[in-house]
Each structure stands twice: as C-alpha cells, then as structure tokens.
Amino acid sequence: MLVGCSSQHTVLNKPPNVLIEIGKETYETKLGTYCWNNENNGVCVDTVGPIELLKGTEPIHVKSGDQIKFVMNYEPKPNEFSVTQMNNSEQIEISIKDNQITAPTEKGTYYYSYSVWWMDDHLENVSNGDAFYAFVIQVK
Template sequence: MKKCFLVLIALFGLTILGCSKNGLSGGKPPKAFIEINNKRFETTLGTYCWQENGKGKCVDSIGPIELLKGKKPIEVKSGENITFVMDYEPKPNKFHVIQISNNKETEIVVKDNNFSAPIQKGLYYFSYGVWWMDEKEENLSHGDAFYSFSLEVK
C-alpha cells in the first residue's frame, strides 16, 4: 500500500512537471516589433489568449484601426522590406497578416518573417496574428496574440 502511494505521488509530480513545460512564460504575450532598415518599431498588443503554469487568460480588444487611433503611423517607402521580430522563446509557429486600407482587408504573404510595404501611397493598418501551437497535439494552442501597427507609404 505504501509503495502504491509513493508511485502515485511520483506520477503526480511528473505530470505537474510535464504540464509546466508546455506552458508559456511572462504572464502575457511578448512584445513584437517590425524592423525597417535596421530600425525597430514596437507594435501594439491587442486581443490575446495566454496559458502559463496550467492557467489560461484571454483578453479581448478593439480592432487595429481603433486600437491605433491617435498613434503616429510608421513612415515607409513604397515596396520597402519589413521584418517581424520577437525576442522570445519559443517563437510562435503559426502566423497570419491582414492589411486594412479603405475598409478593405487583404491577406499579406509573409516569407521568412518578411513582407514588402504596399506600393501605393497611403495609410495602411495591419493585424499580425501569431499562435504558439503544440508540437505534438494538432489544433492545441498554448497561446495566441494579435499585434497592430500602421504604415504610411510616402
């Protein structure tokens, strides 16, 4: 009986250790930046869900245009290269980028964390969605975050 109890305690301890390794750290998603010509610009964190130490937290926010109201857009040149940067491990392993201009949403192709600024002059809003998906269990997310930023093509 005593041996069974010790085995149960050992299994419980391993379970707790295993769960904590699957979680993320920091209490909320890390800061995300865009980099243009070796200069970093911080994005604005919006809606997110974050799992840490077996506890989850979700925060809902307004959309990118409303979230960035009153913030100065980042000035870029037409077609300029833009890189997403996140100083956090593990890196998110799924992402999605939407560009919003004149009430029209367009999905942006991102390759190796890079995309090109729009060609046409104007003001553009972006939603950069990232997910920390489980490596083993399909469709299991340990966290997600949506970051917003705006670009003004001069």
C-alpha cells in the same frame, strides 16, 4: 515579473512584445486580443480591432516596397502566422516569408494585424497561446 525556468524560455504573464524592423530602425507594435497560458493559468483578453486600437498613433513612415521584418525575442517562437492589411474599407491577407512582408507600392495609410499562434507540437488543433499585434504605416 519574469521568471526563468528549466526549459530555457522565459515565463510571461502575457504574450511577448513584437517589434517591426524597417531598414536599421525598429518600432513597437501594439498588443491586441490574446489568449495566453502561463504555468497552467490561462487568460484571454479581448480588445478592439487594429484600426480602433491604433487610434491616435502616429503612422510609421516607409517607402514603397520597403521590407518590414517581425522581431520577437522569445522562445519558443510561434509556429503559425498571418498578416492582414487594412486600407480604407479593404482588408486583404498579405504573404509573409522569412518573418517579413513588403510595404505596398501605392501611397496611403495601411493598418496591419500580425496574428501568431503557438500550436502544440503533440496535440493536433491545440493552441498554447495566440496573439495579434497591430501597427500602422504610411507609404510616402
């Protein structure tokens, strides 16, 4: 159930959806582990990691070097971000700039965890919510 409130942002029972945009196409991500505070009613949900979460999901086909943009239609936007890329047994942190990352140049299947935090503007080290979103791409 969505309810409007006076601060001009939507109150949700869980973190907002995140889409990824590649060229003119948009794709859904899968919400994983999160902690969310809705009108002083906090909830945390723990899920499996990105690879297990995406088991059976068809990878998004991309070209080497494609730009992958994260789109969230929600206010306020999270103010901290992190992207982790997993391929075979390797796991590396990926640089994110202007809500975008670049697809790898080498062919293969890559799993991603897009982690976001809504950190409090007034209280240091206090999170008002966090979530990770998973998606998988295949570089042709």
